[in-house]
Amino acid sequence: GEDVEQSLFLSVREGDSSVINCTYTDSSSTYLYWYKQEPGAGLQLLTYIFSNMDMKQDQRLTVLLNKKDKHLSLRIADTQTGDSAIYFCAEPLSGYSTLTFGKGTMLLVSP
Amino acid sequence: GAVVSQHPSWVICKSGTSVKIECRSLDFQATTMFWYRQFPKQSLMLMATSNEGSKATYEQGVEKDKFLINHASLTLSTLTVTSAHPEDSSFYICSVFSDYGYTFGSGTRLTVV
Secondary structure, three states: OOOOEEOOEEEEEOOOOEEEEEEOOOOOOOEEEEEEEOOOOOEEEEEEEEOOOOEEEEOOEEEEEEOOOOEEEEEEOOOOHHHOEEEEEEEEOOOOOOEEEOOOEEEEEEO | OOOEEEEOOEEEEOOOOOEEEEEEEOOOOOOEEEEEEEOOOOOEEEEEEEEOOOOOEEOOOOOOOOEEEEEEEOOEEEEEEOOOOHHHOEEEEEEEEEOOEEEEOOOEEEEEO
C-alpha cells in the first residue's frame, strides 16, 4: 500500500509562520493536495500543486514540492487562531480516482 | 466548484438499529462517489467506491453486508450502517471527484449507544 507521512502536531504563536511537512510515495502523482479539517467538520480543500511545479503561492499559503525527495510542505504566513485545525496532505491513490491521506497534522495556534 | 451535501450531520442510535446517511451532489452529476471513515485523531480511510447503477466496490476489511451502499441516481448515494454497534461509532464522510477536483461532504458523526 501507499503511505503518506506527516508530523502529527505543530504549535505556533499567532503571527508566526507555520510549516507543515509531508512525504508521499507515488512519484507519478499528477497533483498533490492540502486539506483543512476543523473540529467536527468535513474536509476543505486549501490548495493543490501540480507535479511539474516546485512552488505555488496562494495568499498566505505557500506550497513547496521536492519531487526528488517526494516531500511536500505547506507554509502558512501570519498564522491566526482561526487556522487551528488538522491539515491533511493527500495524493491520488494509484489506480483509483480517489485520494490517500496522511494522518493529519494538528496545528494549534496560541494568542 | 462542486457542492456536496451530506445528511445528517450527527446521529445517535441504539445498538442493533440501522442508520442511513445521505450524500448529495447538488450541482454535478456524479457517477462515482466515495465513502470514508475517520476514527478520532486518525486519517480518513476509504471504505468503498459507490458507482451509479451498479454495485459498490468495497475496500479490504469493510463488510459489505454491514455497510450497504446505494447509488441509485447521479446525485445521490446512501450509506446504511446496519445493526450498528458501538464500535461503528465514527465520522463518515463522502466525496465526489469532478472537474473541480475532490469535494467532500461535511461529514456525519455517528454515535452508537
